[in-house]
Amino acid sequence: AQSVTQLDSHVSVSEGTPVLLRCNYSSSYSPSLFWYVQHPNKGLQLLLKYTSAATLVKGINGFEAEFKKSETSFHLTKPSAHMSDAAEYFCVVSDRLSGNTPLVFGKGTRLSVIA
Amino acid sequence: DAEITQSPRHKITETGRQVTLACHQTWNHNNMFWYRQDLGHGLRLIHYSYGVQDTNKGEVSDGYSVSRSNTEDLPLTLESAASSQTSVYFCASSAGSSGTRNEQFFGPGTRLTVL
Numbered sequence: 001a002q003s004v005t006q007l008d009s010h011v012s013v014s015e016g017t018p019v020l021l022r023c024n025y026s027s028s029y030s031p032s033l034f035w036y037v038q039h040p041n042k043g044l045q046l047l048l049k050y051t052s053a054a055t056l057v058k059g060i061n062g063f064e065a066e067f068k069k070s071e072t073s074f075h076l077t078k079p080s081a082h083m084s085d086a087a088e089y090f091c092v093v094s095d096r097l098s099g100n101t102p103l104v105f106g107k108g109t110r111l112s113v114i115a
Numbered sequence: 116d117a118e119i120t121q122s123p124r125h126k127i128t129e130t131g132r133q134v135t136l137a138c139h140q141t142w143n144h145n146n147m148f149w150y151r152q153d154l155g156h157g158l159r160l161i162h163y164s165y166g167v168q169d170t171n172k173g174e175v176s177d178g179y180s181v182s183r184s185n186t187e188d189l190p191l192t193l194e195s196a197a198s199s200q201t202s203v204y205f206c207a208s209s210a211g212s213s214g215t216r217n218e219q220f221f222g223p224g225t226r227l228t229v230l
Contacts, residue, residue: 032217043205044221090157094217102148103219107157
């Protein structure tokens with residue numbers, strides 16, 4: 001069985017400071033890992049994905065995440081927060097070797113950016 | 116451009132009524148999914164389909180049904196709407212098979228209110 005734990009339900013940072021959103025996963029298989037972002041009243045957009053290539057994954061809008069198998073973590077980071085980064089972020093896991101496994105979502109982390 | 120659309124975007128209905136939410140994708144994806152999003156729960160899987168005539172129950176399938184008669188559409192039916200089904204509903208699709216084709220593309224969502 002697969003599961004995802006997002007360690008913070010809400011993170012607040014000042015504009016221009018680093019962002020860290022934490023995610024731990026559990027998977028019986030070789031995982032694919034994703035981060036999705038949802039802006040208010042919008043659908044979900046893929047930020048980045050890990051599918052077994054480089055363990056440091058770069059995504060859109062300056063975000064990146066590092067896959068650490070020993071720690072079963074896939075934390076999302078950004079060096080400098082922008083006001084437009086304020087949104088809900090979801091960490092997601094699936095079975096990499098079988099595309100026909102539904103995604104399992106974390107409960108989300110709401111990122112607030114203070115001017 | 117390929118896309119995934121949902122209709123209606125907003126719906127208000129009464130307890131006990133049958134409601135159908137439409138989802139249409141032009142990606143030619145094999146896999147389609149329905150989720151509901153509620154505060155504190157993230158996204159929870161309702162039903163999913165891996166191809167025409169295939170349907171599967173997700174985590175929260177009670178009170179919902181789907182049918183897949185073609186590749187493009189996966190309508191979600193609430194047989195007898197209940198207030199507990201007030202939520203935002205998201206449809207998604209993916210190409211399937213392995214690796215990067217796990218990525219799901221999301222529709223804009225349908226906000227359903229059951230009075």
